Amino acid sequence: MENVKNVFYVIYQEILIMGPYFLISVLIGALMKTYKIDRWLYSFLNRSKVISILIATVAGVVSPMCSCGILPVFVTLLDMGAPLSASVSLLITSPVMSIEAFILTYGVLGYKMAYIKLFGAVFIGLSAGFVFLYLEKIQYFSVNVLKRNIYEGKKGVCQIRSKEHGAGGIGQRLPVDTQLADNKLLFFYKRARELFIFIGKFSIIAILIDAIISVYVPFEWVEAVLGEKGGVRSIINAVLIGIPLPVNGISVVNVLKGLMEKGMSNGAAVAFLFAGPVTAIPAIIALAGMVEKRVVFVFLTIGILSSFLLGLVGQFIF
Numbered sequence: 001m002e003n004v005k006n007v008f009y010v011i012y013q014e015i016l017i018m019g020p021y022f023l024i025s026v027l028i029g030a031l032m033k034t035y036k037i038d039r040w041l042y043s044f045l046n047r048s049k050v051i052s053i054l055i056a057t058v059a060g061v062v063s064p065m066c067s068c069g070i071l072p073v074f075v076t077l078l079d080m081g082a083p084l085s086a087s088v089s090l091l092i093t094s095p096v097m098s099i100e101a102f103i104l105t106y107g108v109l110g111y112k113m114a115y116i117k118l119f120g121a122v123f124i125g126l127s128a129g130f131v132f133l134y135l136e137k138i139q140y141f142s143v144n145v146l147k148r149n150i151y152e153g154k155k156g157v158c159q160i161r162s163k164e165h166g167a168g169g170i171g172q173r174l175p176v177d178t179q180l181a182d183n184k185l186l187f188f189y190k191r192a193r194e195l196f197i198f199i200g201k202f203s204i205i206a207i208l209i210d211a212i213i214s215v216y217v218p219f220e221w222v223e224a225v226l227g228e229k230g231g232v233r234s235i236i237n238a239v240l241i242g243i244p245l246p247v248n249g250i251s252v253v254n255v256l257k258g259l260m261e262k263g264m265s266n267g268a269a270v271a272f273l274f275a276g277p278v279t280a281i282p283a284i285i286a287l288a289g290m291v292e293k294r295v296v297f298v299f300l301t302i303g304i305l306s307s308f309l310l311g312l313v314g315q316f317i318f
Contacts, residue, residue, distance in 0.1 A: 003215050010211035018069045022203060029076035030192035034184050039081075052086035053129030060093025061121050066248035067095035067283035072199045075290055078146055079195075084136055088299060089129035091287075095277035097121035101249035108253050109260075112317065113273070117249075120274055120310045128302045135298065145291045205289065209282040231265070235311035238268035239304055242275030252276045267315025275307035 031037070046052075063070065074091045078084065097117060106114035135141060247255060255276075256269050264272075279300060288296045 006215045007211045010215060011207055014207045014211065018066075018203065018207070021065050021069045022072050022199070025072035025076050026192055026195045026199065029079065029195050030188050032080060033191045034188040046081070046083060049083045049085055049133055052083050053089050053126065053133065056086040056089040057093050057122055057125030057129065060090045060125050061097045061118070062099055063090070063094040064098045064100060065094050067277060067280050070094040071203060071283065071286055071290070072195075075146070075199050076195065078291075083133075084141065084145060084295070085129045085133035088132045088295075089125045092128045092278055092299065092303060093121050093125035095280070095283070096124065096249050096274055098249055101253070104250055104253050108257050109269075113270070116270055116310070116314055116317065117273055120270070120306075123310065124274065124278065124302070124306045127306055128299070131302060132298065141294055142292055145295050147290060147292060199290075201289075203286060205282075205286055207282070209285060231267070231315070232312070234265045234268040235271045235308060235315065238264075238272040238311060239275040239307045242272045242307065243279045243304070244281045245276050247276040247280065249277050265315065266318035267311045270314025271307045271311025274310055275304065278303035278307065 060070075065073070070091055074087050077087045077090070102114055102118060105117050245255075252273060256264070256273060259272070260266075260269055284296065284300060287299070
């Protein structure tokens with residue numbers, strides 16, 4: 001019974017943390033649809049996808065959002081027609097690094113680990129962006145990667161798709177119900193409600209899984225596997241253990257401090273520093289509910305391989 005109470009407490013805490021970001025992303029998305037700012041954004045971001053990747057990576061580095069918190073922003077960007085490559089750069093970078101995470105890492109784990117974290121976040125963001133950009137060019141993904149349209153089947157909205165929108169963009173949606181289009185308040189309400197329902201249900205699933213793992217998975221077995229010196233094998237273990245754990249760029253720092261005190265190798269620590277926030281199962285499951293399987297597979301593969309490579313770099317540097 002105590003564990004059940006703890007699960008609900010974790011859910012409550014996560015909602016308090018994620019709630020403001022979730023609501024802001026929904027409101028911004030609805031406002032952009034209402035005032036057609038998304039058309040300008042689509043034109044701007046698709047003018048140069050390389051620059052878009054750079055901007056998204058920098059935005060992810062300073063963003064305070066975790067892997068679950070950034071999902072609403074990711075989906076909203078795709079819905080507005082943003083390139084899939086840039087959207088993924090933001091999605092994969094944001095959980096790893098933020099200004100707060102850098103300062104905390106610097107103070108708790110030292111300057112070397114802090115700068116490796118910063119370099120690694122940029123490396124992962126750019127790697128993911130350019131890999132997805134290449135896969136977009138060879139049409140590896142569908143024209144619309146979202147599993148269902150946020151506005152699908154809604155009266156008064158005409159959805160127009162074109163290959164010109166690329167793999168990420170859903171395409172331009174033009175209102176055909178003039179009464180609805182002229183009533184901006186009603187239009188805004190309908191768009192906000194549709195975004196809230198579509199994104200919210202997957203975010204709740206992610207939070208629930210996060211809470212269950214946090215309460216029911218004993219930390220002792222993590223210490224038993226990772227709290228030891230080792231070479232490449234310890235790095236691989238760190239990446240694999242990091243996948244199911246619901247940690248973010250801030251919480252992972254304190255976890256690592258304890259593990260390193262128990263003898264965890266520096267290379268394994270660096271690998272875990274990235275694998276935990278990027279590949280957390282709760283966020284991956286929520287992502288799988290929103291986009292097609294190929295996007296999830298490539299995203300997860302990049303996260304795992306990048307974490308392993310950065311672990312090797314960390315082992316060499318230290």
